[in-house]
Amino acid sequence: xxxxxxxxxxxxxxxxxxxxxxxxxxxxxxxxxxxxxxxxxxxxxxxxxxxxxxxxxxxxxxxxxxxxxxxxxxxxxxxxxxxxxxxxxxxxxxxxxxxxxxxxxxxxxxxxxxxxxxxxxxxxxxxxxxxxxxxxxxxxxxxxxxxxxxxxxxxxxxxxxxxxxxxxxxxxxxxxxxxxxxxxxxxxxxxxxxxxxxxxxxxxxxxxxxxxxxxxxxxxxxxxxxxxxxxxxxxxxxxxxxxxxxxxxxxxxxxxxxxxxxxxxxxxxxxxxxxxxxxxxxxxxxxxxxxxxxxxxxxxxxxxxxxxxxxxxxxxxxxxxxxxxxxxxxxxxxxxxxxxxxxxxxxxxxxxxxxxxxxxxxxxxxxxxxxxxxxxxxxxxxxxxxxxxxxxxxxxxxxxxxxxxxxxxxxxxxxxxxxxxxxxxxxxxxxxxxxxxxxxxxxxxxxxxxxxxxxxxxxxxxxxxxxx
Numbered sequence: 001x002x003x004x005x006x007x008x009x010x011x012x013x014x015x016x017x018x019x020x021x022x023x024x025x026x027x028x029x030x031x032x033x034x035x036x037x038x039x040x041x042x043x044x045x046x047x048x049x050x051x052x053x054x055x056x057x058x059x060x061x062x063x064x065x066x067x068x069x070x071x072x073x074x075x076x077x078x079x080x081x082x083x084x085x086x087x088x089x090x091x092x093x094x095x096x097x098x099x100x101x102x103x104x105x106x107x108x109x110x111x112x113x114x115x116x117x118x119x120x121x122x123x124x125x126x127x128x129x130x131x132x133x134x135x136x137x138x139x140x141x142x143x144x145x146x147x148x149x150x151x152x153x154x155x156x157x158x159x160x161x162x163x164x165x166x167x168x169x170x171x172x173x174x175x176x177x178x179x180x181x182x183x184x185x186x187x188x189x190x191x192x193x194x195x196x197x198x199x200x201x202x203x204x205x206x207x208x209x210x211x212x213x214x215x216x217x218x219x220x221x222x223x224x225x226x227x228x229x230x231x232x233x234x235x236x237x238x239x240x241x242x243x244x245x246x247x248x249x250x251x252x253x254x255x256x257x258x259x260x261x262x263x264x265x266x267x268x269x270x271x272x273x274x275x276x277x278x279x280x281x282x283x284x285x286x287x288x289x290x291x292x293x294x295x296x297x298x299x300x301x302x303x304x305x306x307x308x309x310x311x312x313x314x315x316x317x318x319x320x321x322x323x324x325x326x327x328x329x330x331x332x333x334x335x336x337x338x339x340x341x342x343x344x345x346x347x348x349x350x351x352x353x354x355x356x357x358x359x360x361x362x363x364x365x366x367x368x369x370x371x372x373x374x375x376x377x378x379x380x381x382x383x384x385x386x387x388x389x390x391x392x393x394x395x396x397x398x399x400x401x402x403x404x405x406x407x408x409x410x411x412x413x414x415x416x417x418x419x420x421x422x423x424x425x426x427x428x429x430x431x432x433x434x435x436x437x438x439x440x441x442x443x444x445x446x447x448x449x450x451x452x453x454x455x456x457x458x459x460x461x462x463x464x465x466x467x468x
Contacts (some may be wrong), residue, residue: 028168032164033160033161038174040155041135044080048079048138051072052141052151055072056149060141070095073095077097077099080153082153083097083102083104083134083153086141086150087149088149093107097410105129108129109373117449120137121136122135123136124136134154135155135157135160137152139149153435163264184302196220196228200228213235235354267287270283314356316355321464322347324347324361324362329343329369336375339378341382346383347385352393353467356464357444360443370433377401380399392464396460398457399459400459402455403457404452404454414435446462448460448461448463449462
């Protein structure tokens with residue numbers, strides 16, 4: 001009986017293999033060609049929209065010259081192996097980069113950007129401007145919520161057919177190898193796949209029910225073993241995250257409860273007459289101070305939440321970092337005058353441009369300078385220095401204040417952390433400023449370091465990508 005089942009299974013397997021090879025030989029090329037065309041058109045459409053939305057709009061604001069646009073199109077022509085036409089909204093050519101033996105008209109006759117209909121691309125000779133069939137995608141160039149022009153990308157269809165031909169031969173070889181090896185894979189499937197998966201499924205059920213202490217036994221060092229170990233690590237991290245969330249809630253509750261209790265107490269005392277009217281101004285100033293603490297804490301929590309959602313989109317632009325440093329330092333003039341703290345700027349002689357989110361970097365500078373002034377003594381100075389090394393700009397904010405104890409140097413980035421030395425000086429601080437600084441710099445894929453000696457001072461150094 002078992003032998004008969006084996007024979008039937010073998011026959012079914014042979015029939016399946018034959019049908020697979022036959023189907024591949026008859027329909028494979030056409031299906032593959034259609035798939036390549038669909039994938040290529042989608043990629044081409046994405047590339048065209050990327051160029052049209054990120055680079056070309058600056059042409060209409062006079063921030064980019066036509067020569068710069070032409071250079072960019074030349075580079076994309078080589079990358080995409082396609083002709084690129086940049087035209088105005090009526091089809092008048094601005095600049096173009098063409099493949100060999102092709103040319104762009106000064107104005108496209110009967111230009112209609114909506115002629116693609118519901119598709120992402122057109123195929124054909126595009127109004128007779130090409131001698132062979134091409135795939136054409138059209139991307140709008142929008143500036144100031146208005147369509148100022150269009151980017152047209154024309155890629156020869158012959159390139160897709162050549163790619164399909166090259167792919168068919170290894171595809172046949174791969175298909176044959178798959179059929180030969182599949183029987184071996186089926187035999188090992190039960191022992192090497194099914195049994196470990198059943199353990200992983202049980203673990204997923206346990207985790208879903210809240211049992212994060214469940215651990216999957218790991219017997220191998222292959223992919224299944226790695227997956228099991230990863231799930232064990234995930235459960236441990238989830239447990240730690242749960243503890244971390246409890247700690248965050250406790251810290252937030254404490255930091256909100258203290259000022260709210262103070263505000264409520266003073267308001268009730270003024271309402272019931274415990275605090276006489278002549279002292280109301282004094283206690284209203286205290287209430288205002290506590291309200292500012294709540295506002296700072298709320299704003300810092302909202303800022304950190306942007307980073308925690310992992311959906312923070314940096315609005316990167318080109319700007320002069322030294323000009324930003326000057327403006328940010330100037331905003332502390334009142335505080336510096338009151339405390340008799342001077343700010344010394346050591347800047348480069350020429351303009352220094354970086355490519356980053358200006359709002360986030362300004363917040364980084366503000367937090368670092370604010371910290372430096374806050375922990376400086378009267379008549380001290382804060383030094384801000386800009387250094388260029390290779391393709392990077394390094395900004396240093398250095399004070400000669402109380403410094404950070406060595407045992408606490410690695411904890412300053414933690415949320416709500418305040419060193420013992422800072423508690424007496426920074427009653428209004430939220431303990432989130434340096435966390436925001438680090439998250440902002442890491443979001444730019446850059447680095448920030450701290451050098452501090454207790455009683456001598458502290459220096460923070462962060463890097464940014466330099467641009468011309």
